[in-house]
Amino acid sequence: MSDSHEQLLKQYLSEKAKAATTADLEGLRVKYLGKKGEVTELLKGLGKLSIEERKAAGAAINDLKTQIQSSLEESMRELALKEQEARLSAEKPDHSLPGTWPTAGSLHPVVQVAKEVADIFLSMGFFMAEGPEIEDEYYNFEALNVPSHHPARDMQDTFYLESGQVLRTQTSPVQIRTMEALQPPLKMIGLGKVFRKDSDITHSPMFNQMEGLVVGENISMADLKGTLVMFVENMFGKRPYRFRPSFFPFTEPSAEMDIQCIFCEGKGCKVCKGTGWMEVLGCGMVNPKVFEAVKYDTEKYTGFAFGMGIDRIAMLRYGINDIRLLFSSDVRFLRQF
Amino acid sequence: MKVLLSWLKDYIDINETPERIADALNxxxxEVEEIIQPGKNLNNVVVGKILSRDPHPDAEKLSLCSVDVNRGQPLQIVCGANNMKAGDKVPVALIGARLPSGFEISKAKIRGIESSGMMCSKRELGISEEHGGLYILDENAEIGQNIVNALSLDDVxxxxxxxxxxxxxxxHLGIARELSAIFNLPLHRDPLGDEDGEGHVAEQVTVEIQDKDLCPRYGARLVHNVKVGPSPDWLKERLEKAGIRSINNVVDVTNYIMLDIGHPMHAFDYAKLAGKKIVVRPAGKDERIATLDNAERSLDSSMLVIADAEKPVAVAGVMGGLHSSVTDDTTSVLLxxxxxxxxxxxxxxxxxxxxxxxxxxxxxxTNIDNVPIALNEAARLLKQIAGGNPVKGIADAYPKPEVLRQIKVRTRRVxxxxxxxxxxxxxxxxxxxxKLDTRRDGEDLIVSVPPYRHDLSIEADIIEEVAxxxxxxxxxxxxxAITSVLQLPTPLQKMEKRLxxxxxxxxxxxxxxxxxxxxxxxECFREKKPLMLQNPLSEDLSAMRTSLKWxxxxxxxxxxxxxxxxxRLFEIGKAFHPAAGGLSEEHSRLCIGFSGxxxxxxxxxxxxTFDLFSVKGLIQNIADLLKVKVRYAPGSCSVFHPAVQMELMVGKIPAGEFGQLHPNLLDNKKMPKCIFIAEIDLDKLATAIEDAGRMKPIPELPAVRRDLALLAPTAVAHRDILKILTTEGKQLLEDCYLFDVYQGKGIPENCRSLAFALSFRDPKKTLTDEEIQPMISRMVSRLDSELAVKLR
Structure with a gap:
């Protein structure tokens, strides 16, 4: 490369080093490679040379041109990228401003818990049945082996309508209606509102129950235990449990199921009244008298039933201290779920 | 029911911890709800004797007592109670004692005078709710003795x-029986009283049962020369710990037997029984009796009474009569x-x-076999504690002897x-x-049920006992190991979940x-006359809702x-309507509420703020979601503003309504005007759900869009304009919707500007302006001639 070429390249390089913008680079391109650019002028000067000289000089100038050109292109790419970055980052809004999509609502906490409970049983092959809230005494009591004038009626203080019908005190009538409509084998759950004449911070005159029934040949108390243990472990996690004998007119044998207190892990606390256990459901083997009421063959079929208070589970789950809040419609409460 | 561990030990030698006993019973x-150990939190409380009582020099209501607690010098104690005198023995909490309430006794100056302890009431000791003054102890209490021992509070x-x-x-017998079964321990008790005595009962009283079904057995025993008075301490203590107030030795004995073996008893004043006769019979019509609780009660023939020769003296099994009750003057008692x-x-x-x-x-x-046992035991006790002389024998009418139940239990079934x-x-x-005796019948068992186990009547009951x-x-x-019959969710269930x-x-x-x-x-919130509860909790919870709007x-x-x-609130639930025959029908409803x-x-x-069209839009949104075709008609629900409401129709059936709350219902200043409520009958919606149908092909040719800006008199409804546009657009008008409504500056009064977007498409060819323009012209001319709507 001749000295003058070298000089020119040096000059170009020093000017390029000062270029801060793509516009500066564009200026350099015009200055060196434009129609009247310095390298272009050099090429034009070739005409004055002899053919032999021209060949060598031409190659040298082209070499110079290529160098400048590729240098310019590379710098152009770099600067363009930087400039884009600068431009985009200048578009940054105040990220700390709140989002503006409409807020989501909430399912009622009891409905959420009922769904959780139901999903476990539905996954185990149960189906969901429903029944009326206003029931005949027959479905709510007699068919469930609770004759009138039986002390078992004291277990549930009942609301009566003027017609003599009752507000169902339990979801168990759904069992009767299901068995009247279907033949075994069956596994059903029933969910709904029930009513008892009682009102304080742990009792509401209206609350929600989930009922379950399994009927088939050779259904045993071991099956009852296995099914409910599976439920409890999926609902509350694997933890100690126990079954205590109890009394329900529509099951015999009857039991209550306790799990280790979810608050104190069995050490004893206010919620479990120091016992370390929490009652979660009542259950038992269907009393043959109930099968007789729905004309099932008591020799062929056995079955088990269970029931639980969904509100109570919701209260435990969310630490709700007053059941009446559930029915208060207070959005300051509802929005928390 | 309160059960005393010390009492259970009359029947069973049990040495388990209270916790283990409770657990076993559970x-x-x-179900053991609570274990109460009254002495457990009482330390440093002793029997003290008040040596002197003087007024506090600086406080009228306080006394200054010197109390001997058998620990060197008498203690000086300031006391606010008023029921004590020098010589009384009282519980004294010494310095450092901690009472069940958590209160700790320390040396204190009360109104300037040092007080070294506290004399206690029953409540302060945690043994009863009584707080009328200090607990004055028996005069024989040993000074300085720990109060837990002095009062036998070391019970569970x-x-x-x-x-x-x-x-x-x-x-107690019943619980002991259960413990005997659980722990496999023998059940025993001291010998009970016998039928011995003077004279013969048959000569002094007769018992006649007129209804042997309602009273299969009635036994009476007579005790003369009874001195009615307070019960001895052991009896009072047991009753009080079990939660029963001591009345007098006779009444206490009957209550004691009840708590002991579970058999309720009654004691009559023999002198007050006319004709020395007991008749068990239905009450006569209009018969009355004053019961022990001092209430006058009207009886009817469905009720069984115990009567003497003239009148009812007790309501059988429920309560005795006042007239024949035992008083301080009673000397002869008929049990x-x-x-x-x-x-x-x-x-x-x-x-x-x-x-x-x-x-x-x-x-x-109850246990029918307990009738003589209860009577003999009560007679023995009255002899022991009230100086009574039992008459020999029991007047035992037992017209319908109990037949022992036998239940067949199959091993395979168990x-x-x-x-x-x-x-x-x-x-x-x-x-x-x-204690269920069995007899073998091949592989099966025949179980004999003791008369006290009324809960055992069928095989399943015995299976529970085995379990x-x-x-x-x-x-x-x-x-x-079964697969249930399949029951899919109903359309209503699916719809509710979706919603x-x-x-x-x-x-x-x-x-x-x-x-x-x-x-x-x-009244406006009522769709029908509501079903009423016979026995509501309160007036506010007494009518079944006929709709969800209220x-x-x-x-x-x-x-x-x-x-x-x-x-923005919603509820899915039932509304209750009266139905034929005095019965009820339930309707599934969705209710929506909006404010702000x-x-x-x-x-x-x-x-x-929300307006009628937000609500209408939401409802259309639900209808589309559920694939139900709905229409809107003018509404007439009196909950709503008469002009700002609509009725929702599914086909020709009304399926709900929505609107702005009637201004008359805004009874509080805070309530904004724009409150909207919608209520939809989900049963009706569920019947109208349509199948999704088949897919329509995606158009291959472009659509042509035209906008029409119209100036319409305000009286012209959007629907009428739309009707002309769609009629004239025929099949080529693929979509036509309103995208702007404007009233105000630049628009003549009583007019509004409505802008429609029209979209034309022919699936077979690309439309040209020449094909569309005539259609638009027809639309414009009809709008003008029929509705006086002009192009803007």
Whole structure:
């Protein structure tokens, strides 16, 4: 490369080093490679040379041109990228401003818990049945082996309508209606509102129950235990449990199921009244008298039933201290779920 | 029921810890609700004797006492009570004592005078609620003795909740029997009284039963020369610890027997019984009796009474009469022990609204074999503690002897129901622990049921006993080997789930309100005459809701009063209507409530409040979601503003309504004008759900869009314009919708500007301007001629 070429390249390089913008680079391109650019002028000067000289000089100038050109292109790419970055980052809004999509609502906490409970049983092959809230005494009591004038009626203080019908005190009538409509084998759950004449911070005159029934040949108390243990472990996690004998007119044998207190892990606390256990459901083997009421063959079929208070589970789950809040419609409460 | 460990030990030598006993009872089905150990938290409380009592020099109501506690110098104690005198013995909490309330005794100056301890009331000792003054102890109490020993407070009291089937467990004997079965310990007790005495009962009293079904057995025993007075301490203590107030030695004995062996008794003043005769008979019509609780009660023929020769003297099994009751002047006592039919006692008790410890036990079934035992034991006690002379023998009318129940129990069935594999011998062994005698019948068993186990009547009942004794927690866990019949969710169930999820996504909070509402609500909220509760908790919860609108109105209002103005609420539930034959029908409803604006938190725009069209839009949105075709008709629901409401129609059937709350219902200043409620009948919607149908092909050719800006008199409805546009557009008009409504500057008065977007498409060819323009012209000319609507 001749000295003058070298000089020119040096000059170009020093000017390029000062270029801060793509516009500066564009200026350099015009200055060196434009129609009247310095390298272009050099090429034009070739005409004055002899053919032999021209060949060598031409190659040298082209070499110079290529160098400048590729240098310019590379710098152009770099600067363009930087400039884009600068431009985009200048578009940054105040990220700390709140989002503006409409807020989501909430399912009622009891409905959420009922769904959780139901999903476990539905996954185990149960189906969901429903029944009326206003029931005949027959479905709510007699068919469930609770004759009138039986002390078992004291277990549930009942609301009566003027017609003599009752507000169902339990979801168990759904069992009767299901068995009247279907033949075994069956596994059903029933969910709904029930009513008892009682009102304080742990009792509401209206609350929600989930009922379950399994009927088939050779259904045993071991099956009852296995099914409910599976439920409890999926609902509350694997933890100690126990079954205590109890009394329900529509099951015999009857039991209550306790799990280790979810608050104190069995050490004893206010919620479990120091016992370390929490009652979660009542259950038992269907009393043959109930099968007789729905004309099932008591020799062929056995079955088990269970029931639980969904509100109570919701209260435990969310630490709700007053059941009446559930029915208060207070959005300051509802929005928390 | 309160059960004393010391009392149980009359029957069973049990040396387990209270916790272990409680646990065993729990696991046997007798739920121990609380273990009370009255002496447990009483340390450093001793018997003290008041040596002197002087007034406090600086406080009129306080006394200054010198109290000997047998620990060197007498203590000087300042006291606020007023019922003590020098010479009385009282419980004294020494310095450092901690009372059950948590209060700790320390040396203190009270009104300038040093006080070195505290004299206590019963309540302060935690043994009863009595707080009328200091607990004045028996004069024989040993000075300085620990109060726990002096008052036998080192006992354990179990509060047990007994299920209604276990009448047999309502006594100390019953609980001991259960413990004997659980721990496999022998049951024993001291010899009971006998029938010995002077004279012969048959000469002095006769018993006649007129209804042997309601009273299969009635026994009476006579005790003369009774001195009615206070009971001895051991008796008082046991009763009080068990939660029964001591009355006098005679009444206390009957109560004691009840708590001891579970048999309710009654004591009559023999002198007051006319004709020296007991007749068990139905009450006569209009007969009356004054009962022990000082109430005059009217009887009827459904009630069984105990009468003398003239009149009722007790309501059988429920309560004795006042006239014949034992008083301080009584000298001859006629003791009653009987067996009354549980159902009859319960009916009577309910009818009279009169519950007693006695009726509670009779309702649950008592032990008919206990009749003589109770009488003899009571006579023995009256002799021992009241100086009485029992007359020999029992006037025992037993016209309907109890037949021992025999229940056949099949080994195979036991194992099949429980899911275990026991041999007949193993089953027998378990049952024997419960005193259930068995006899073998091949592989099966015949079980004899003792008369106190009224809960055992069928095979399943015995299976429960086997399971209890085997231990519920020893039963294995398996899963049912059946596949249930298939029941898919109903369309209504599916719809409700869909709606819940949708509403939550749309920002609605789900509410759950009571199915019963106040009887006195504004008439407009009633769709029908409501079904009324016979026995509501209160007037506010006495009528079954006929629609969900009142609950929603109430919910909106209550939130607004809490300064929550922007509300979107929904509820899915039942409405109750009267039906033929006095019965009821239930309708599934969806209710929606709106107040304020949808997006109060959007900082980019000023929030728009909800209006009729937000509600209409939401409802159309639901209809589209559920694939139900709906129409809108003018509404006439009186809950709503008469002009700002609509009715929702599914085909020709009304399926709901929505609108702005009627201004008359805005009864609080905080309530904004724009509150909207919608209620939809989901049953009706569910019947109209349409199949999704088949897919339509995606158009290959472009659509042509034309906008029409129209100037319309305000009286012209959007619907009328739309009708002309769609009629003239024929099949080529693929879509036509309103995208702007404007009234105000630049628009003549009584007019508004409506802008429509029209989109034309022919699936077979690209449309040209020449094909569309004539259609538009026809539209414009018809709009002008028929509706006076002009192109802007």
């Amino acid at each position: 696991m046997s089905g007798l 009291i179990f509060e047990i909740s007994i299920t209604p089937n276990r009448g047999d467990a309502l006594s 009653e022990a009987a067996f009354f039919d549980p159902t009859s006692v319960r009916k009577t008790s309910k009818r009279l609204a009169l519950m007693s410890d006695s009726s509670y036990r009779f309702e649950r079934g 194992n099949r129901v429980i899911g275990i594999n026991l041999s007949p011998v193993q089953i027998e062994t378990l049952l024997l622990r419960l 209890r004794m085997y231990g519920y927690n020893n039963i294995p866990t398996t899963l049912p 819940r999820d949708h509403f939550v996504s749309c920002g609605f909070n789900e509410i759950m309100t009571y199915s019963f509402i106040p009887a006195a609500i504004d 609950g929603m109105f109430d919910a909106l209002k209550r939130n607004i009063l809490n300064d929550e103005f922007n509300l 604006s949808a997006d109060p938190k959007d900082w980019r725009r000023s929030a728009e």
